Amino acid sequence: MKAISAWALAALAASTALPASAQFAKSEDAIKYRQGALAVLGQHFGRLGAMANGKIPFDAKAAQENAEVVAFMARLPWAAFGPGTEGGKAKPEVWKEQPKFHELSEKMQAETVKLVAAAKSGNLDQLKAAFGPASSSCKSCHDSFRNR
Amino acid sequence: MKAISAWALAALAASTALPASAQFAKSEDAIKYRQGALAVLGQHFGRLGAMANGKIPFDAKAAQENAEVVAFMARLPWAAFGPGTEGGKAKPEVWKEQPKFHELSEKMQAETVKLVAAAKSGNLDQLKAAFGPASSSCKSCHDSFRNR
Numbered sequence: 683m684k685a686i687s688a689w690a691l692a693a694l695a696a697s698t699a700l701p702a703s704a705q706f707a708k709s710e711d712a713i714k715y716r717q718g719a720l721a722v723l724g725q726h727f728g729r730l731g732a733m734a735n736g737k738i739p740f741d742a743k744a745a746q747e748n749a750e751v752v753a754f755m756a757r758l759p760w761a762a763f764g765p766g767t768e769g770g771k772a773k774p775e776v777w778k779e780q781p782k783f784h785e786l787s788e789k790m791q792a793e794t795v796k797l798v799a800a801a802k803s804g805n806l807d808q809l810k811a812a813f814g815p816a817s818s819s820c821k822s823c824h825d826s827f828r829n830r
Numbered sequence: 831m832k833a834i835s836a837w838a839l840a841a842l843a844a845s846t847a848l849p850a851s852a853q854f855a856k857s858e859d860a861i862k863y864r865q866g867a868l869a870v871l872g873q874h875f876g877r878l879g880a881m882a883n884g885k886i887p888f889d890a891k892a893a894q895e896n897a898e899v900v901a902f903m904a905r906l907p908w909a910a911f912g913p914g915t916e917g918g919k920a921k922p923e924v925w926k927e928q929p930k931f932h933e934l935s936e937k938m939q940a941e942t943v944k945l946v947a948a949a950k951s952g953n954l955d956q957l958k959a960a961f962g963p964a965s966s967s968c969k970s971c972h973d974s975f976r977n978r
Binding site: 705706711714715717718719720721722725729751754758 | 853854859862863865866867868869870873877899902906
């Protein structure tokens, strides 16, 4: 696929999660949606991790594609954690500690934007440097808000 | 969120599905991925349909956002229907009739790009006109390749 333009990336960087106009008819729909979005994100993030950790050869083009999908997907799940959508793997703390949850979700989104910039550099060291903080941003949210 | 640039849309239009470099460790991962991607797509497509069919008020900004997610997601599932990933709701015909499957998936992707252009117009009639063919492109593939 062709690369997404710098302009679009800047727009991504400037944007936050999709707005609350994103609504779900049933809580099951919201759970299915957020789990689906995070599964897609996780798959592409895992491929970047495999490159960053030397488990598969570094492929600059694939790294950029994967990072762009990660950054796009990173905006989506949050609107699906609205009131009344408790369940799935989400801990009740998601709804009890909303400011912290929002802060961590925004941190993660910001890290994925940096990840795209690093991947676009075509430099494995830059990818490695960006992958660590991005991975930590996933983990810190999972530790607080996701059941195992 | 800010709009994706015309440049990026042109790139989307010119691109096909993500390449086969997208690989899955286990067939369950591929099934989970494609079901996740299609669930996210379906949610946003359903919101466009609700506007196109007058079930919810037309909101030009939300329509554009939803259409952009649909077009982005529309590129993703296909790499997850590789050899050895039979299962889920996919009929065996996916793997037996690959040229037809590819043709329908490409048709669907093309329709979602038109859907974005229609949504960006801010004109409900244009959205309605683009929604019908896009919806048909989903249905024709589901009829041939998805178990109920």
